[in-house]
Amino acid sequence: MLVHPTAALSPTHTDVPRANTWDEALLRRYDKSGPRYTSYPTALAFHEQFSPDDFTQALVRSNESHRPLSLYVHVPFCQKICFYCACNKIATKNTALAEPYLSRLDREMVLTARHLDTSRPVQQLHWGGGTPTFLTLAQMGDLIDRLDARFGLSDSADRDYAIEIDPREADVFTLRHLQSLGFNRLSLGIQDLNPQVQKAVNRVQPRVLTETLMEEAHRLGFRSLNLDLIYGLPFQTEKSFAETLSQVIELNPARLSVFNYAHMPTRFAPQRRINEADLPSADEKLAILHTTIEMLTNAGYVHIGMDHFARPDDSLAIAQRNGTLQRNFQGYSSHAQCDLVGLGVSAISRVNDVYAQNPTRLDQYEAALDKGRLATVKGLRLNKDDLIRREVIERLMCDMHIDLAAIGKRWQIDADIYFSTALERLRNAEQDGLITRHQHVVNVTPTGRLLIRHLAMAFDARLADQPTQHYSKIV
Template structure:
């Protein structure tokens, strides 16, 4: 796939609205779930992937789609740590915490909005309950370089952090002002240098195209600066402007957003730029150096995807801890309360603070397998599927295969008795290509919850 050229005419032709699939099996909406309903699904001997949501930021970045609490008050952080401790105590009564931990991820907000001393408290709580880690466990943190110090890095290194993702988005000053995030290049470089000096050998940079005042020419300058940071991998996301869902986005002047045509030019240049500078495109929105494990995994057909993005650490039960955190096992998706008062009330009552999710039916699991295999590896091994589920693929999904024919006719998808394969252009449209297998999408297609693929 890596040596193919992308056909941008076809890309534009098929760029339709689709769900932003993450780890969810389909476009299904979460429903209310009680603690009693999810407890059976915590009993397992699978490895654990732990996600800790540290939701605080000092001020709003207007493009942000995350669940964040804006504050400068230290007592709110202190109180939140106390509730993390209570939640972990309750969780440990229902979850075998001696299970091996394969992955730990800290998201936000920005986790380093907590002081180094406060982060050390959080890490101590985790170590108290989870002591068994795989030798090559991935321990990663999302960081806003504006809130990062050597002292933060010292604490993280002590805990075992080995992967850092720095949010950049864009270095254009006009764009930064428009989205309320002033972050000079020198500040970002200093943060990256601190991580490198501490021995962090896996650094990711997040970028967003489609923000106010961006053009191909301004984004070229951002990319030149990013290259100086020498990241090991990059994530380049398409900005989804959904002000009806995220209030902060209402502060963005829509007349300053680049046109769809300009965004496509930017995206085309991004691909050419990174591939010409030694990176390889992985999936819809990631780039990695050839020696990065992301690229090695996709070559073997072993790449996985969850709500945090692409990962090589599949086969684990994801347990979310903290406000709004999402968890996933083979049978259920679950999310903690998004409202701080309700979260605290549940924790005070000694409950796991899950309030909604979806218990997967056997049909969900079957369709999830197809969708996520294609989303992660852009190919689907039909024989392996049939052996796993005891189902004749072409008999069960004859209508879905017919719906794929338009992509086959355009040369984006190849279907044989053994495999479904998606080419490089098709990989950028994978959210559309997997839609025939999503039995919920048609029921929700008229709702204003989806964005353009490109």
């Protein structure tokens, strides 16, 4: 049975647009392209003058903070390409090809760890991809051993060690192995349970595969399971996706991510295999979104924001209630105030006031490490204005409200004057009922949380200089 709220929650965390407040015309009017704000400034602001030396200096400076560490490891390999995919990946069935990559990862760990105080606890670990379970059990064990040797992994009960899993490439033995390696949270890709949709995106995945893994994960005591869904795929309708959601609710995951498919075939080659005529219309997508929110909230899930939902007893919902939710390159995170170190091709680090990104091409990543240096190809050191705006945007997207007086006090600025342009940009949003303002506090309404990316854009001082075609639609 689903766990329903056991504590009184703030209305900003539980209210959702119901039938009497759902305004399709309003949502369509605001459905422009914009950043997802997994960082501020966004990756489009990173520049190539930022060098590996700049990143190593940031690592050294970060030791003074004694903040815990968060490690992200990118495993780019997949056995089969899903046509909707926009991730950095390499399609192959040969697991031996991962061996040289694991060697480069270890070299990157050594080069990184020598600049870090490795007594800092690793509170968070996330393996993403690609498909991390592409690796053999032995390779996964080897990678964990290397991470532990270089950084010192944690066995603390409150650690958050997560891995993304393709149910087509994992079984109960995989889960038992992952548990023995220290993982306590799983994210399983589903996307849709409808066979016609699955065939159209080259991801045929019967429900029984997911169900078997989830049952075993619950039995083994994994703390939290996340399921990934995508709306906007070929042949999806409001009715068909509601049927998928009904089955997903029966599976009772602790978290759900329901992503909006962004069809960008000019940027992502696999998407060229999707027939655009088979995609649902804009009106149908809105109907799917509306049904999704209603069904999940009626089932007891909290709409965290954007595309994330969680049961009220899950650490994500608890962090939001406590005001400690964070947004990073993996989405919403319950562990705030960590320095994030990204390892692997395309990985991005967030260390205090610095972002650093590795090459997206495997050959460039390997060549840099073979020369005995970090693979950083671009990045950014934030100035004071960036830091202030990053805090405002992050708190807005995580808490669904901001206290400008508190921001002003913390940064010793007159926030009303400092953000006068942003507040003017929000005037229409306030008139349209997306936000309310009381003195220095801006609260996001139930309808506004669907357009939170638009609201955050008002505080983005760099947006005017960036090409919006690189961003997906907000809704």
